[in-house]
Amino acid sequence: MQKSVRIGCHSAFWGDSVEAARQLVEHGGHLDYLVSDYLAEITMCILARSKKKARGGAGDGGFVQEFVDYVWRPLMKPLLDRNIKVITNAGGMNPKALKEAIEKATADAGLPVPKIAAVVERLADLRGENALKTFQVGGEEEKLWDESKLVMSANAYIGAFPIAQALEDGAQVVVTGRCVDSAIVLGPLIHEYGWKEEQYDLLSSGSLAGHIIECGCQATGGNFTDWRESLKGGWDNVGFPIVECAADGSFIVTKPEKTGGIVTVATVCEQLLYEIGDPAAYILPDVTCDWSNVIVEQQVPSSGGAGRVSVRGAKGRSPTDTYKVSITSVDGFRMNATLMIGGESAAEKAEAVGRAILNRASNILKRRKMPPFTHTSVEALGSEHTYGPHSAARQSREVSCRWYKSRDHCSASPVILFSSCLVPREKVEITIYNGDSKRNFEEKKRQQTSGCNCCGPQCTCQACKNKKLPSPTYVTLKGDQMVQVPLLRLCYARSGDKGDLCNVGVIARSPNIYPFLLSFLTQERVTSHFQHLVQGKITRYPLPGISALNFVMTRALGGDDRT
Structure with a gap:
């Protein structure tokens, strides 16, 4: 049988269920990895403030203490006994301090201390850099960073290869700061299967697996258009997601047996669309992903069981030569x-x-x-x-x-105020503290692959021309044959936001409906509908693989990036 790596995610944000990790460890079958995502942009600001306060008192601060209290302390013995490796970004602003807290908690419990790694990124001093421009993903404006603002946090979104390196060096637990959310899954897959820096389709597939489960039970019916369907088994015991990933990049999405929620094509597709821009050019540190033609299929129904959904078909090309940096300021x-x-x-x-x-x-x-x-x-x-x-x-x-x-x-x-900017990769230093050792992580130079990084609906480059959809074909109905129904009767939907950017993904309930959506849900019609809220531009991106459209809206949350 083909080998698969089983990874469960127990946290989508700081404050998620304290029982989710226990559910996955005790009822999720054999897990190879337990991963967790605790960080959002505003979270980094909160952790920066806690680290600053700690300097004047006891402790180091700057990390998510709840990971130690609610995950590691109660579950360290089964995790160690069953050799379940743990990857978390709960290190926040201070991964080394979390590493030391885990080591201390283990020693205090009288257990052998495993090899624990902390991946630490450090930005060069960027003051005076004329090239430092803030931007909104999908936005039409750039502006120079205002250095007079009081910065609370500034972090580069690093990728998965440092995590893979820490695992390769023997780490049982890997703690990071602000890596991209999907890297906590891609890192283990790079390590397990030996994926290389230029195997972009595989890196895109592993990133998609991470993206599907990074939001915890959102992929298992936790926040679902047909929410009454996901009440089966009870929301109070909703199952957290597990991916079973193969060496060819394909994977299965499931959850523990006898838990609430559901795993269906619709729940997985909704999460696929969460907080992405152009699905044909979703830029991550390790790969530029093309998820526009991904295929999602139901393998085992959710009714009466955990449900199993297969995902394949992600494509990728080379990443950019910059890191995205998020800055929070007062x-x-x-x-x-x-x-x-x-x-x-x-x-x-x-x-x-x-x-x-x-x-x-x-x-x-x-x-x-x-x-x-x-x-x-x-x-x-x-x-x-x-x-x-x-x-x-x-x-x-x-x-x-x-x-x-x-x-x-x-x-x-x-x-x-939340701002994003791009900095050259050489301005970011990555250090891995693994057990008692320390090493600087050296990135390999990537060979640039052909492809277009804009891929908007109006783009005329050859790469986009090759992906143009055929003209929609559907039966034209006369007026007396038409009936007005709410859009949700025809579609599922999922929205997300970052800064002042919002996206709304709309998925046809049947491929037969997709041609109608293409003709009806035009960029102009959606812009007209949301003109009282959206002060910027609305762009439509197709995902024919899952019969979906993604609408990206700029200056959509009050017209600025304030929180």
């Missing part, structure tokens, strides 16, 4: 308040009250010769505020008026 302060308002025309009244309070406060600032608010917002919660002109709840008799305001200086909570 950008003023925010105040917000909420007030319940009832009665007839409650929504209209709430908006009038909110505007009056903001105007009153603005006039006070002006009279005192103080700077004005930089951003303001009034929302009538309960009136379908985000639906704008499409709201069907304007006549609600009970709403909450929420308003917020931010400015450069006031007594309120800080506003965190």
Whole structure:
């Protein structure tokens, strides 16, 4: 039988279920690896603040202590006894400190301390770099980084090869900081199968396996369009995902038996679309992925069992010569308040009250010769505020008026600005601390492969021409043959966001519906529908392999990158 590597993911974010790791270890069958993703951009800022505070007191701070308390301490014995290797990015801003905490917890329990590796990335001093430009993935604007801002964290998204190197050097546990989420799965696969730097299709496939399970139970029906279907077995015991990966890059998605949720083509496809831009040019540190023609098929139904879905067909080409760097900085302060308002025309009244309070406060600032608010917002919660002109709840008799305001200086909570930039790879130093040893990780130069990194719907390069879809063919219906139905009757959907960028993936429930979606869900129609929310550009990308469309929206979450 063909060998497969079984990897389970127990955490999608800092604060995910503390019982998920136990579920996978005790009920997930034989696992080769237990992996976890704890980090988001704002998480790095929080961990940076905890590390700074720790310098003036006890401990080192800067890492996710919950990993030690809720995963390693209660499960270290079965993990060690069964030789389940552990990969986690819970190291955050201080992977070495987490490495030492794991070693201490193991020694305190009277168990032999395994070889534990910490992968640490360090950015060169980038101040004064004229080439340092911030950007939004999929965005149309670039601007120079403002060096006057108070930086809370700055981290390069490193790839999977340092993780593979640590495993090759004998590590049982590998702790990283801000690597890309999918690297915690790709790293073990590189190690197990000996995949090389220029085997781009394999690297893309392993990255896709990591992408599918990086969000934990989102791939097993945790946040699913047909959520009532995933109630089977109970959400309170939802199964966390497992991938069984083969040497050729194909893999199976499943979950532990007798757990809640479901594993179906739809749940896997929804997660595939999560937080990606152009599916034909999804850029990662190790590979530029093309997932536009991936094939996802149901192998074993989910009803009455764990469910098994096969995934294959990912393609790849060479990565870029830069790393993405995420920077969080303080950008003023925010105040917000909420007030319940009832009665007839409650929504209209709430908006009038909110505007009056903001105007009153603005006039006070002006009279005192103080700077004005930089951003303001009034929302009538309960009136379908985000639906704008499409709201069907304007006549609600009970709403909450929420308003917020931010400015450069006031007594309120800080506003965190999230920015991304690209830096040359030589500006990032990667060190692996493995047991008592230390080594600098040296990246190999990649041979650039042909292919286009834009691949938008209007692109005319030869690579994109070769991938052009045939004209959609479908039966043209007359007016009296048409019936209006909600879009969710025809499709599944999944959205995601990073900074001020949002994506919405729409998947046809049947391949027969896909030609209709191509003709109906046009870029122009979606832009018109969301024009009250999206201040930037909306671009449509096709995924014919799974009969889906991905819409990427810039300046979509308030028009800036503040959190």
